[in-house]
Amino acid sequence: MKTAPVALLPGVCVLLLSAPTVSAVSLSVSPNLQQVFSGSSPVSLSCDDGWTVRRTRGNQTDECGQAADFTRLDESLCVQDFKTTFTAIYWCETSSGQKSDDVTISVSEKGVILEIPALPVTKGSNLTLRCRLSTGETVAAYFFYSGRLLGPRNKEHTISNVQQSNEGFYWCATDLSGSSAHSYLRVRDPPTTSVRSSVHSRETMSPFPSLPPPPPPTNCSSPHPPAPSSCVPVLRLLSHLLAFCIYSITTGLLLSICLDRLATRRSANRLPVSVEMTQCIEENYEAVVDLTAECALFEDSEYSE
Known part of the structure; x- marks a missing residue:
């Protein structure tokens, strides 16, 4: 129940x-x-x-x-x-x-005491324990924590970076005066400080007004442009113009070569003009296709840059 x-x-x-x-x-x-x-x-x-x-x-x-x-x-x-x-x-x-x-x-009522704080020790701090006689003299002693020996005989024992695991009973023992009473060490968290609120209060109390951040640069010639969107249309136009120029020059050269060959073959074979022109274009078709492909690749490379 x-x-x-x-x-x-x-x-x-x-x-x-x-x-x-x-x-x-x-x-x-x-x-x-x-x-x-x-x-x-x-x-x-x-x-x-x-x-x-x-x-x-x-x-x-x-x-x-x-x-x-x-x-x-x-x-x-x-x-x-x-x-x-x-x-x-x-x-x-x-x-x-x-x-x-x-x-x-x-x-x-013993002849030796352990010097240990009465108030709780803040977590993260350092603590030094000593064993003192009734005459006021600090003597070398063995220090114990919850029944466990904390090292060889020494005049003091230091606990660095105190943590919650260090909480417990401590005492010391000497060769001539015996052991001290047992005392319980308490550990507490450090006091919380509002760092963010203090910084905010200092900013609020500042007599100087906060200035807005400067606008990002929009010029394409800027060493650190914010984004490539404003520069892409210009680069694309330049790549198109360059490809058109290359295509026009190569086409003119091919036509000039064809006309020279036509004049030579006309005087030798006397073939019709249309047939000779067709043969010339077929012979140079692959060269035109290759140049066109190269222009396209050049345009894509310019755009990616």
């Missing part, structure tokens, strides 16, 4: 709507560390105007200014002292119940 999950839906919706999370509002932490030593310098936590810093420590939830070690400096700035060992979750909240992303800070 599926009636039980359906009956729970209204209750789940009420819980989600009663305390919505607003990721656009973030908690500022200075210094930005997840692990600190007991007795170390206080940490400042601040929110946007109209938001209040709150924390959950154990089973108790406090508002900034309601505890001795959780002091309010102004409406949105709070200072956390670390005199005892504890782990607390901090976030920003409004009077209507809207919440920001939370941040976890642990006061370590």
